[in-house]
Amino acid sequence: MRITMQMFYDRFISDMQKNMEAIFRSHEQLSTGKRINRPSDDPTAMSRVVGYKTQISAIDQSKRAINTAKDSVESMESAMRNLNGIITRARELAIRGATGSVDAGARRMIASEVDALLQSAIGIANTRVGERYIFSGFQSNVAPIDASGAFATDNNPVSIDIYAGITVQINMPANRVFNDATPLMTTAPPYDTAAGTFVLQALNTLSLALKGNDVGIIQQSLTNLDSVSGRALEAIGEIGATLNKINTIEKYHNDRNHNLNTYLSKDMDADIARVVSEMAQRQTALEGLRTVATEFLRTSLFDFIR
Amino acid sequence: MPxxxxxxxxxxxxxxxxxxxxTTAHNVANAAxxxxxRQEAMLENIPSGTMIGTGVSGKGVRIIEVRRMYDAxxxxxxxxxxxxxxxxxxxNKGVIKIENIFNEARDTGISPAITGFFNSWREVAQNPQGHTERTLLIKNAEFLSLRINMAYKSLNDLRSEIFKSSVSLVNEVNSITSRIADLNEKIASSPGALDLKDQRDHLLExxxxxxxxxTFEDNVGRYNILIGGTPLVDGGKVYRMSVSTDVNDNMQxxxxxxDEMRNVTNHIxxxxxxxxxxxxxxxxNDFMHRLNAFAINLSDTINLHHRRGFGLDGIGGRNFFxxxxxxxxxxxxxxxxxxxxxxxxxxxxxINKQYRIDYNTTGGAGYQPEGTPPIFWRVQESTDGGATWTTIDPTVPTNVALAVGTDFRTLTFNGIMxxxxxxPGALIIPGGERFDINxxxxxxxxxGxxxxxxxxxxxxxxxxxxxxxxxxxxxxxxxINQPIMAGRSTPVDFYRSMVADAGVEAMSAKTSLRFYNTLVEELERKRQEISGVSLDEEAANLIKFQKLFEAAARMIRVADELLTTLINMTGR
Incomplete structure (x- = not known):
């Protein structure tokens, strides 16, 4: 084989370029900390990375949705527990009022306490989370129980998606437990005994019966309170189930998030130790190349002609 | 012999x-x-020319030719x-630019903008009365639009950049071909002009x-150069090349x-x-069309849904994009x-077509029936902005009841639906129905x-x-989870396939480039082996010919001395 100087130059330049490029790439990986810096570095991994990032972003969003749901559902739960406390207290008062030894004046005293309970119950029905009435429907800016004590909004369930395909109801229209669209009676008799299935009605009937000194209706109210208490507990159970669902998803998200970040890092992150050692290797090669080139390319036969 | x-x-x-x-000096001068x-002087001994029975030595040395050390x-x-x-x-340079536009390795890619947009809708769903959530949604939608606008614009800019580069390359072609034609004439008149041949080969390369x-060489050593059968150089004549864009903005x-301007686009x-x-x-173009399809489907689907809903002001039927x-x-x-x-x-x-859909009760040329009793429809296309129309045959429409008393049907043709x-009754009211779609x-x-x-x-x-x-x-x-994009893919998947394609394209171009680089290096070495100048070799030649020159000079002195001897002898 006939070798010319140009062949050495060319080889030297191309080898030097190759080494420089490798060092440049290693340097890029070190400075970004990433193994993939453009799609062509690993197109399939890049495609996976886009997928992981989308899922992580969905989970982040989902976490915020879970917080919103939790705020509402937890408020609903505590509201219902308070309501149940009110019902229990009203039962005690009803039992006291039904006792034969209590006179009309004492019954009126008891009635005023029942009225206070009724007002608290209405207050609970009009609980707000942020700007939203949680016992309202879609008309979330309208108080569910109006001045007459009647249910005054729509009863649509408001749902949000806490994860793809998983929805949670974040309201409980007040006509479920509190009252339907019937305004509360202001005078008695006749008493609306059939309306005893709603909390506000039951409390109102009790108050009116106490004021009217009507023991029969007071006793009837006791039965009513039992049945509305059942309703309230049922609602609490449902809310509890919803909370469980939310917590399960939240736990699943934490695991999933961790996994996704691990996958992402596996595809994306540079193996620093490997990159550094590779870079050192290339650097040694480059130094060797330079030394040889400067030593060898410097001389030719011409140097020896005198 | 005297x-x-x-x-x-x-x-x-x-x-x-x-x-x-x-020759040696010339080689050294052109080593780089x-x-x-490389040129080499071919020496030949000169025969004596006299016919004598016993061996007679020749009459010296001569150079028969200076040869180009060239392997065709x-x-x-x-x-x-x-x-x-x-x-x-x-x-490779081009696809790297495309790849940079679709680089999702940085956090500024388009896919976060897509997920950001849909996440904003979820935020609005969580708090539909919230002013902040709604404002954020609009901002994120604007950001997504901007990212897509920018990607598209970058691709479009890249196209005009490439056109400009083609123009200057075509200018270079014309300058090269006229120089080759020039050299052709010179070489034809002096065939031994080795260095002109080198120059011409270099231009050809x-x-x-x-x-x-x-390229082929004619009988007087001139190069004729053809591009796909069309001559660029014919001996001393040059045919100039030019480049322009047609109505569809395609390079020609x-x-x-x-006698003609011959289109050689397909012969490049x-x-x-x-x-x-x-x-x-x-x-x-492929990436631009995909971005267009993405934009059209995104705005169309979101708008279709958005028109069904109502704003806080109670007004419905508005487009979002x-x-x-x-x-x-x-x-x-x-x-x-x-x-x-x-x-x-x-x-x-x-792309760049307009469509016209007509409905009537009676049918006619190109019309097809729908339902019973049938109404008739026809789809036409125009490529010249609506001056002339030709009927196309779309896929048979599907007629789906949307709700009681309302119908909708979908017509699929030329990749759009x-x-x-x-x-049906509303479509064929007197005068018929006509839609122009562009x-x-x-x-x-x-x-936007x-x-x-x-x-x-x-x-x-x-x-x-x-x-x-x-x-x-x-x-x-x-x-975001629905197959609303072409090819029944979700928005992110549709975009993801673009990123993957850009990556694969860049990677395979890189591999091909590396392969051809090695190949050319190898061939270059092979050429160097034959045609390259080795300074050591030339130095050796220098010494050799210098010594030879010195020896020849001495030969003349010896001849001179011999003559002197003879003359002195006779002079006595």
Missing amino acids: VIGLFDIGRTTLLATRRALD TPGYT FTSLQLMNEKSNLSYWNTY RLNQIAKVT FFVNLP AGGELKANLDLRENKI NPLVSITDPIGGGTVTSVSVVDVGLYSRN VRIDGA PRLHAAQEL VAFSDPTRVAAALDGTMLPGDNRNARAIADL
Whole structure:
């Protein structure tokens, strides 16, 4: 084989370029900390990375949705527990009022306490989370129980998606437990005994019966309170189930998030130790190349002609 | 032979070595000249010329020729592979630019903008009365639009950049071909002009890097150069090349022959011009069409849903994005509610077309029946802005009942799907129905949010159930998981395949480039082996011929001394 100087130059330049490029790439990986810096570095991994990032972003969003749901559902739960406390207290008062030894004046005293309970119950029905009435429907800016004590909004369930395909109801229209669209009676008799299935009605009937000194209706109210208490507990159970669902998803998200970040890092992150050692290797090669080139390319036969 | 003959032999040696030294010096001088081919002086002994029975030595030495140390086969191969290398070099640079536009390794990619947009709809669903959530949604939608606009614009800029580069390359071709023609004439008149041949070969090599050409030498040593059968150089004549864009903004190459402007676009086979063609009219266009399809489907689907909902002001029927398909509905009772791209491949081949859909009761040329009793419809297309129309045969429409008393049907043709709402009776009211549909050419660049007032965001499905009704916002947020894009893919998957394709393209171009680089290096070495100048060798030649020259000079002195001896003898 006939070798010319140009062949050495060319080889030297191309080898030097190759080494420089490798060092440049290693340097890029070190400075970004990433193994993939453009799609062509690993197109399939890049495609996976886009997928992981989308899922992580969905989970982040989902976490915020879970917080919103939790705020509402937890408020609903505590509201219902308070309501149940009110019902229990009203039962005690009803039992006291039904006792034969209590006179009309004492019954009126008891009635005023029942009225206070009724007002608290209405207050609970009009609980707000942020700007939203949680016992309202879609008309979330309208108080569910109006001045007459009647249910005054729509009863649509408001749902949000806490994860793809998983929805949670974040309201409980007040006509479920509190009252339907019937305004509360202001005078008695006749008493609306059939309306005893709603909390506000039951409390109102009790108050009116106490004021009217009507023991029969007071006793009837006791039965009513039992049945509305059942309703309230049922609602609490449902809310509890919803909370469980939310917590399960939240736990699943934490695991999933961790996994996704691990996958992402596996595809994306540079193996620093490997990159550094590779870079050192290339650097040694480059130094060797330079030394040889400067030593060898410097001389030719011409140097020896005198 | 007389003693005088010695002088002659000495003289031939002096002459020959002088020329050999010239050659050596010339080689040394051009050791680093690209395209230079080593020259070698071929020595030959001069026979005595007299016929005598016993052996007679000759009359010295002469140079029969100075030869170019040139291997035609290697050179041809090298020229070919250099043309390929130059193709991949240019192609690689182009796809790297495309790849940069779709680089999702940085956090500024388009996919976070897509997820950000849909996540904002979920935020609105969580708090539909919230002003902040609505404002954020509009901001994120604007950001997504901007990212798509920018990507599209970058691709478009890349196309015009490539056109400019093609123009200057074509200028270079013309300058090279006229220089080759010039050299052709000179070489034809003095065939021994080795260095002119070197220059010409070097020009030819550069020409092949720009575009692959075929070359053959005529009987007087002139090169004829053809590009796909069309002459560029014919002996001393030059036919100039030119480049321009046609009505569809496609690059076209011409050769200006005496009797015609011949289109040679399809004959550009290799080199930088072919890479420019492939990038500009294939790769970049493909990505642009996909972005257009993405923009059209995104705006169409979101708008279709958004029009069903109501803003906080109780008004419904508004678009969220600017519509990217112009629809005119001059007569009739139906409405086109959706135009989406279902097949990017078909759609991209038919971009820049207008469509016209007609309905009537009687049928006619090109009309097809729908339902019983039938109404008749026809789809026509126009490529010249509506001056002439030709009937096309779309896929048979599906007629689906939407709700009681309302019908819609979808017509699929040329990669797009048109949904027309309206009962059959409404479509054939006297005068018939006619729709003109025109997908925007640069849809991706025109994508934008239709309004800036956050109260107009239609989160509610029922205009009387405000502000808490979030059903429409939930439905739109859920579209991120729905196959709303062409080829039945989700928005992120559709975009993801673009990123993957850009990556694969760049990676394979990189691999090809590396391959051709090695190949050319190898061939270059092979050429160097034969044609390269070795300074050591030339130094050795220098010493050799110098010594020879000295010896010849001494020969003459010896001859002189011999003569002197003879003259002195006779003078006594």
